[in-house]
Amino acid sequence: MMLEPRDLIVPAPTPTGETERFWQGCRDGELLLQHCSTCERWVFYPRATCPHCWSDALEWRVASGAGVVRSFTIVHKPGHPGWAAAAPYTVAVIDLAEGPRMLTALVGIAPADVRIGARVVVRFQTVGEFTLPFFAPAAPAAPAAPAAPTAPAQA
Amino acid sequence: MSRMPRPTGAIVGVGELPAVRSTHGKTTLGILAEAAALALADSGLEKGQLDGLLVAPHVGETPQHVPATVAEYLGLTPRMSNVVDLGGASGPGMIWRAAAAINAGMATAVLCVLGNHREPVPSRSPNRNPIREFDVPFGASGANTAYALLKQRHMHDYGTTDAQFASLAAVSRANAQLNPNAIFNGKPADTADILASPMVAEPLHLLEIVMPIAGGDAVIVMGADAAREARLRHAPVYLRGAGEMVTHRAMSQAPSYTTGPLKPAIAQALTQAGVAAVDLDLLSLYDCYTVMLAITIEDAGLCPPGGFADWAHGRDLSHEGDVALNTHGGQLGFGQADLAGGMSHVVEAVHQLRGTATGRQMAEAGLALVTGNGATMSEAVALVLGRDA
Numbered sequence: 436m437m438l439e440p441r442d443l444i445v446p447a448p449t450p451t452g453e454t455e456r457f458w459q460g461c462r463d464g465e466l467l468l469q470h471c472s473t474c475e476r477w478v479f480y481p482r483a484t485c486p487h488c489w490s491d492a493l494e495w496r497v498a499s500g501a502g503v504v505r506s507f508t509i510v511h512k513p514g515h516p517g518w519a520a521a522a523p524y525t526v527a528v529i530d531l532a533e534g535p536r537m538l539t540a541l542v543g544i545a546p547a548d549v550r551i552g553a554r555v556v557v558r559f560q561t562v563g564e565f566t567l568p569f570f571a572p573a574a575p576a577a578p579a580a581p582a583a584p585t586a587p588a589q590a
Numbered sequence: 591m592s593r594m595p596r597p598t599g600a601i602v603g604v605g606e607l608p609a610v611r612s613t614h615g616k617t618t619l620g621i622l623a624e625a626a627a628l629a630l631a632d633s634g635l636e637k638g639q640l641d642g643l644l645v646a647p648h649v650g651e652t653p654q655h656v657p658a659t660v661a662e663y664l665g666l667t668p669r670m671s672n673v674v675d676l677g678g679a680s681g682p683g684m685i686w687r688a689a690a691a692i693n694a695g696m697a698t699a700v701l702c703v704l705g706n707h708r709e710p711v712p713s714r715s716p717n718r719n720p721i722r723e724f725d726v727p728f729g730a731s732g733a734n735t736a737y738a739l740l741k742q743r744h745m746h747d748y749g750t751t752d753a754q755f756a757s758l759a760a761v762s763r764a765n766a767q768l769n770p771n772a773i774f775n776g777k778p779a780d781t782a783d784i785l786a787s788p789m790v791a792e793p794l795h796l797l798e799i800v801m802p803i804a805g806g807d808a809v810i811v812m813g814a815d816a817a818r819e820a821r822l823r824h825a826p827v828y829l830r831g832a833g834e835m836v837t838h839r840a841m842s843q844a845p846s847y848t849t850g851p852l853k854p855a856i857a858q859a860l861t862q863a864g865v866a867a868v869d870l871d872l873l874s875l876y877d878c879y880t881v882m883l884a885i886t887i888e889d890a891g892l893c894p895p896g897g898f899a900d901w902a903h904g905r906d907l908s909h910e911g912d913v914a915l916n917t918h919g920g921q922l923g924f925g926q927a928d929l930a931g932g933m934s935h936v937v938e939a940v941h942q943l944r945g946t947a948t949g950r951q952m953a954e955a956g957l958a959l960v961t962g963n964g965a966t967m968s969e970a971v972a973l974v975l976g977r978d979a
Binding site for chain 2: 446447448450451454505506507508509510511512513523524526536539540551567
């Protein structure tokens with residue numbers, strides 16, 4: 436079964452003044468992460484100060500939306516009853532290309548096909564009044580162009 | 591070689607309520623009082639000697655002023671009191687804090703008490719924090735998904751199997767058959783039974799997850815010297831070393847999925863005690879899930895990372911083995927009385943070390959490692975307890 440979140444009646448995010456911009460980005464189809472202009476590191480979840488260097492010089496940047504599955508679980512008995520209609524569904528933690536990790540649920544893939552290390556991309560889906568950053572399998576890489584060896588040709 | 595500075599102290603009394611599934615109208619305060627009375631009677635002390643109080647958060651419907659509320663209910667006027675908020679590590683975390691307060695001259699006998707009432711339909715969490723905002727909306731409510739992520743990654747990285755994890759739960763079940771207070775006493779289950787239980791959050795099966803129960807645990811801590819001079823019913827058990835670490839809250843933010851904050855905490859506790867992992871007679875290890883127990887065995891240095899199954903295979907981990915594991919059944923066999931669950935590992939270690947583990951007493955128990963674990967492998971406390979100071 437493929438997860439179809441839009442019909443679920445489930446707990447919504449609980450935005451604060453620190454996180455509103457992130458959720459607005461989701462509505463606009465952009466995955467926004469904070470970037471610290473003092474230590475040059477990326478930050479997620481949104482904060483008032485950088486957890487790495489405690490600078491408040493955080494700016495919003497549009498992230499690539501790409502990442503890799505760090506781990507996942509196929510949820511058969513959800514902790515919240517609102518998710519029962521979607522079970523079994525896949526919760527995953529994604530190592531984002533920029534460095535931070537985020538938890539999400541996977542769409543567009545059957546739970547049995549999910550693997551650790553799989554490349555995924557953000558796919559925004561509306562659930563109730565919010566747009567949430569779910570993730571889906573990345574499009575398969577285009578067939579490699581012929582030639583263009585990446586290593587020196589053998590002698 | 592000079593030893594690392596360490597808190598010194600002695601556990602002089604313990605009390606634990608039998609596991610039950612629901613409490614029908616009892617209050618948490620009443621349950622705390624029952625557990626405290628058991629510990630006091632076990633110690634041989636008078637109530638008036640208790641001058642310190644450590645409690646856990648979420649005592650019934652009391653969100654704040656918890657020590658004052660508990661002290662008033664128990665008729666205590668402690669000179670030192672506090673809340674220890676480390677989830678499943680709160681109980682072990684109380685022990686060294688009690689010892690440290692005594693070492694600092696702020697109290698002489700500290701009551702550490704945790705417990706919970708439990709109604710058939712538990713209420714939902716009132717959380718309003720990052721884990722609620724960024725994890726729950728994706729269907730990741732509760733701890734099961736978090737520990738399933740750990741197990742999945744362990745299996746991926748090390749090639750460990752479902753049956754190997756299930757075998758740890760089978761050890762707990764077998765040990766619980768010797769503890770009449772355990773929720774699964776009289777209900778044996780082997781590895782095949784555990785593997786046949788329903789999938790909750792794949793790859794976690796139902797019987798790899800603790801059963802929630804109601805219960806309570808209380809422990810009384812004194813200074814080591816004072817304990818030797820006090821009129822006690824049982825021999826004191828000594829705090830030899832302690833370690834603690836907090837690394838994150840949400841599993842998505844955990845620095846590693848294959849090792850946790852218990853690793854440095856255990857290392858510190860062993861160093862303070864001046865002993866090695868192989869010297870331990872009893873492992874009283876926090877086991878909310880099979881995977882947590884597996885990672886703790888590895889983080890204790892008993893085997894290489896990924897090697898818990900080879901370490902456990904063919905080993906007698908009952909009270910008759912050379913090294914015993916969770917002789918009270920662990921929480922997988924005893925049940926988890928919310929935050930009191932972590933203290934059950936302290937209570938069992940005390941019983942074994944002083945020779946009062948009726949029906950399951952180890953022949954030779956001189957040193958025990960106790961661990962506590964809170965949230966999503968986030969909060970860690972390790973204690974080394976000894977029969978000798």
